[in-house]
Amino acid sequence: MTAPDFDAGFRAKLHDLFAWRRDVRQFRRDPLPDGVLDRLIEAACLAPSVGLSQPWRYVIVDDPARRRRVRDSFEACNADALASYGDDLAARYAKLKLAGLDDAPCHLAVFADRDTLTGHHLGRRTMPEMADYSVVAAISTLWLAARAEAIGVGWVSILDPAAVIAALDVSPAWRLIGYLCIGYPRDHTEMPELARVGWEQRRPAADYIVRR
Amino acid sequence: MTAPDFDAGFRAKLHDLFAWRRDVRQFRRDPLPDGVLDRLIEAACLAPSVGLSQPWRYVIVDDPARRRRVRDSFEACNADALASYGDDLAARYAKLKLAGLDDAPCHLAVFADRDTLTGHHLGRRTMPEMADYSVVAAISTLWLAARAEAIGVGWVSILDPAAVIAALDVSPAWRLIGYLCIGYPRDHTEMPELARVGWEQRRPAADYIVRR
Numbered sequence: 001m002t003a004p005d006f007d008a009g010f011r012a013k014l015h016d017l018f019a020w021r022r023d024v025r026q027f028r029r030d031p032l033p034d035g036v037l038d039r040l041i042e043a044a045c046l047a048p049s050v051g052l053s054q055p056w057r058y059v060i061v062d063d064p065a066r067r068r069r070v071r072d073s074f075e076a077c078n079a080d081a082l083a084s085y086g087d088d089l090a091a092r093y094a095k096l097k098l099a100g101l102d103d104a105p106c107h108l109a110v111f112a113d114r115d116t117l118t119g120h121h122l123g124r125r126t127m128p129e130m131a132d133y134s135v136v137a138a139i140s141t142l143w144l145a146a147r148a149e150a151i152g153v154g155w156v157s158i159l160d161p162a163a164v165i166a167a168l169d170v171s172p173a174w175r176l177i178g179y180l181c182i183g184y185p186r187d188h189t190e191m192p193e194l195a196r197v198g199w200e201q202r203r204p205a206a207d208y209i210v211r212r
Numbered sequence: 213m214t215a216p217d218f219d220a221g222f223r224a225k226l227h228d229l230f231a232w233r234r235d236v237r238q239f240r241r242d243p244l245p246d247g248v249l250d251r252l253i254e255a256a257c258l259a260p261s262v263g264l265s266q267p268w269r270y271v272i273v274d275d276p277a278r279r280r281r282v283r284d285s286f287e288a289c290n291a292d293a294l295a296s297y298g299d300d301l302a303a304r305y306a307k308l309k310l311a312g313l314d315d316a317p318c319h320l321a322v323f324a325d326r327d328t329l330t331g332h333h334l335g336r337r338t339m340p341e342m343a344d345y346s347v348v349a350a351i352s353t354l355w356l357a358a359r360a361e362a363i364g365v366g367w368v369s370i371l372d373p374a375a376v377i378a379a380l381d382v383s384p385a386w387r388l389i390g391y392l393c394i395g396y397p398r399d400h401t402e403m404p405e406l407a408r409v410g411w412e413q414r415r416p417a418a419d420y421i422v423r424r
């Protein structure tokens with residue numbers, strides 16, 4: 001099989017894809033067409049995994065009662081976080097995230113199974129967290145595949161992982177990596193929402209480079 | 213600014229990119245042209261980061277003595293790992309990784325700074341590991357940007373993070389996420405090397421999906 005050629009036109013579009021991928025909080029409620037989520041998960045499974053261990057576990061959450069329990073965990077954790085900021089901006093931002101949980105047609109919880117025997121533990125002895133990182137790589141891949149179909153992803157991390165595991169009735173040995181809201185975004189923008197609302201700005205790459 | 217349109221042709225190529233990204237161990241020794249590594253790091257900085265905290269810290273390792281200390285850590289950790297497998301395949305695979313460390317023109321260590329104040333800790337209270345995950349997303353982005361330029365990346369995880377931090381003289385508060393070998397691969401393949409050598413096979417996505 002001949003290796004594909006990625007030309008300058010593709011690379012420019014790929015850069016656009018990186019630049020226009022957003023952490024989406026405002027979704028339209030239209031459902032995703034049948035088969036789309038499976039296709040996105042298949043793309044995610046092309047991500048690198050340590051020792052080819054494929055430790056990703058995808059939980060599609062459709063049951064309204066389970067979604068409500070996840071939402072409850074968000075509200076509880078977020079109340080704690082807000083108390084420590086004590087300003088208006090954090091409160092406004094929190095509302096956006098709740099809106100994401102309420103409106104996104106698709107909820108996908110993604111876990112890492114560190115105990116998997118697949119891959120025979122290669123590359124995970126000194127850094128067992130490599131299994132978790134493989135799952136993050138899968139989420140990153142899914143995120144880009146989704147954006148290329150004009151589908152948005154929002155990663156909710158203000159959650160108690162134990163509460164999410166209980167709400168979804170999955171193995172307590174699994175580690176929650178990301179709880180994703182997926183659906184069509186209300187709009188597309190190149191600027192991260194947190195930059196737009198003035199929470200934080202992007203810094204130049206040079207600020208983060210050290211030479212040794 | 214108008215959102216870019218990603219058409220079916222781009223999506224097909226993007227799928228090829230996911231499929232042909234490899235964890236590369238066999239590099240040609242030719243250096244990367246000037247400016248390429250900076251461009252790849254700039255792409256990495258377009259990755260999502262929790263609360264826009266940008267916790268990625270990129271250490272470009274050129275000093276031969278420092279590289280040697282990292283290589284020593286790999287050899288020590290790998291000897292331990294090999295002892296537990298006691299077979300030929302693991303030994304052969306380990307040699308490939310050493311070859312990667314020896315031949316790749318570019319070494320890039322990537323760390324997470326969990327203590328960064330950028331992003332005001334948003335989204336990191338219940339899951340402080342989100343900072344590490346942001347750095348993994350940056351590495352995933354860099355990896356795809358590299359492959360689109362026919363450049364290979366190999367992620368070495370058989371290392372003692374404390375030894376790497378000492379070898380590179382960086383803050384002990386930083387967490388080592390990935391030590392990357394970067395350069396032109398000897399060949400391009402669609403099949404993961406571990407699948408090719410019979411270490412492990414890829415499973416269908418359906419094996420990893422649960423519905424709730």
